[in-house]
Each structure stands twice: as structure tokens, then as C-alpha cells.
Amino acid sequence: MFDQAEYDEVWRRVYRRLDFRPSTSAFPGIAEPPGSVTWHLNVGEDGVDGLQSVIIAGLREGVGEELYWLDWQHVGYRFDPDRVGRPGQPRWPGHVYPDGDYFLYVTRDLRLGTFGHPWEHTLCVFGESLVAQVEQPLIALLGRPVRRS
Template sequence: MDLEPREGVHNLYGVPDQAERAWKIAVGSPAPHAVPYAEMIADGASDEGAALIQVQLEDGLVTAVAWAHCDAQPFTIVGGLTSDDAAFARARTARWRHDSRPGRPLLAEVGGPLRARLLEAGFTEATTVRSYHCHPPGAPEPTRPAQFLDCLHDGPPGEFVYWLDWQHDGYRYDPRRTDAPGRPPRPGKGTHPDGDYYLRLAHDLRRGTFGHPWEQTLTVWGRALPTAIAGDLTELLGEPVRRRN
């Protein structure tokens, strides 16, 4: 049988029981990081390549963490490393180059000893960056309006809609806080299937939609949802092929 690795550098998704320890090490490491670990996890980590989380294991325990992400940018962004050890920096750089999507260069915003280590690992200096903190008025919202579904960390409570695509990244989002000026777009590829099974549903399954790619059908369920959108769906797709009460 397969045993979890105990030494070396590995993908965190290969050692999921170490997620909590990795969190404590990454969040507790000296700042600043270009992308704080807690912020990246709040957006939702993904093992399909949007979030690249690598951990150093010694005797089965995480001793160092490195993270990068590449979900919507033309670059793979190095979020941070908890160690400026030269061997760790070289190994992470090589792995990120291997895992990054084709055509996306690595971009790091660092200073101090880690800058020297990344230059030794093959980075070249592009420019000087100066960052400022933004403090918008009002209390910050306690949850993200849209996130990747994350199998390593618990998600937020509340009434979120879940969008699921078989064998691909899923999302949770608040429909009241997406697709509006100044807000992120509503995640997911759509509702009607284009080759995969698509689901949008409430956390307790009391209402939702299911797109079936083979049948080319869209199933709608819930106490009020089918009635509320029946006219629009009939106009778009024709009369229902099945009804269940």
C-alpha cells in the first residue's frame, strides 16, 4: 500500500494531514510575504495548479512551506517561503517551473536574504517594487465573495452557492456579492453542460440545477426555483422532458 512521504519536499495535497501544521508555520513566519498564506487560503486553495503549495518534511512533519499561485494572472506569482535556505529555494524554483502552466513565467517580489537565494536559483531582477497598504472605509467583510472549493481547509459558514464540475475545480460564491460593479465575476463555466456535468446548488441540496452532458438536459429542483424560472427555461430550451413532484 502507498505510504505518505516522510522526508524531502512534497506537494501539500500529498500529505493532507499536515495542512494544519503547514498553516501554523506559514502564517507564523516572518512577514512580509508578497501574498500572505492566510490570504491565499481565504481565496481557496486548489490542487489543479491555481495554488502551488510545497512543504519540506523531516521525519514526517512539515518544517518549511513555500507557496505560489497562478489562477488569473499571466504569471505564476511566488507568494512566499518560510525558509531562505538555498537548497530549499532552488528546489522550490525548479518545482514551480515544472508545475506552472505553459507560457507563464515565475514572478517573485522579495527582498533580503531570500532575494539573494532566488537570484542564485535562476531568477533575474526585473524592477524595483514599492507596495502600500490600502485601508478602505468601513468594516472588512468576514468572508470572500467567491472562492475555490478547498479539500484541505474548512470553508466559511453562510448561504453560499456551490458550482461543481466533475474532475475539475469547484467554487463557492455569494450571489449577492458577485457580478456587480467593483465585485469579482461569478465563478464557474456555466449552467448548461458543454461536455461535463455542471451543478449549482445550495449547501443543503434544497435547491439547485444539474446539467447532463449526454442527455443535453438541465434539471432544476427546489420548492420555488422551478416555478420561478420555468418561463425563461421553456423559452430557451423548450418544454420539459420530465417532471417530478
């Protein structure tokens, strides 16, 4: 977790830089960054773990810095992906699959990350290095993307 001032600042950046527009009917919920790829989340309950594994692997390989996990209007986390989720470490914070709220994994500068939209049932992946890490495994899991920016 992180303090309220940092939480507010991160969300301000999300609203400004990604043009975040929460809505249950207007899609997409962000201005998807150039180079982003968006998939429909047509995975059953069994596929959610596979989705999480693909994104965790991509974030570990493609980032090299602390990340934020954001759950709209709830507590968020700042964490080092190399120090969580393995035996003897704290568990990996959050989930990628948006189960009723917007979930994001992002770098501090928002140059890469994921944006899960709970009502459009989509996952947008952005940032060249992250897209390169996860695109093929996500195509295998989710099928062809619904959008590319």
C-alpha cells in the same frame, strides 16, 4: 474555491442524496428530486448566454445563501450570489450549460439547484423556489420540459 475536505464532502452528498451516476449513456445522471423540471438543452451558441442569465437571476432571487458551483472532477467554487457577477464584483463562477462535463449549482443541503448533463444534453432544475423563478423563462427559451418529477 474551497478546501479539499469541503469539496469531498459536497460531492459525497451529491452522490448519496442525488444518487449521482456518471455515464455517457445511462440517463438521467441523478435521481431527479421531487418537483424538479428537466429541459433538453436545444439552444444554439447564442442561447447559452440567455440560459446563463435566467439561471443566475433565479439563483439570486430564490436562494438567499451561499452556493456551490461544481464541475465534476475539477475545481469547484463556494460563493455568495449577491457578491459576484455585477459591476465592481468578481465574475459569476462557472456555467450552467454542460460543455463536456457535469455542471451543478447547488445549496449546501442540496435542497435546490441545477444539474447539467453533458451527454443527455439536459438541465434539471430542482427546489420549489428555484423552479418557480426559472420555469417560465426556461420554457420560453428551451420549450416544453422533457421530464417532471
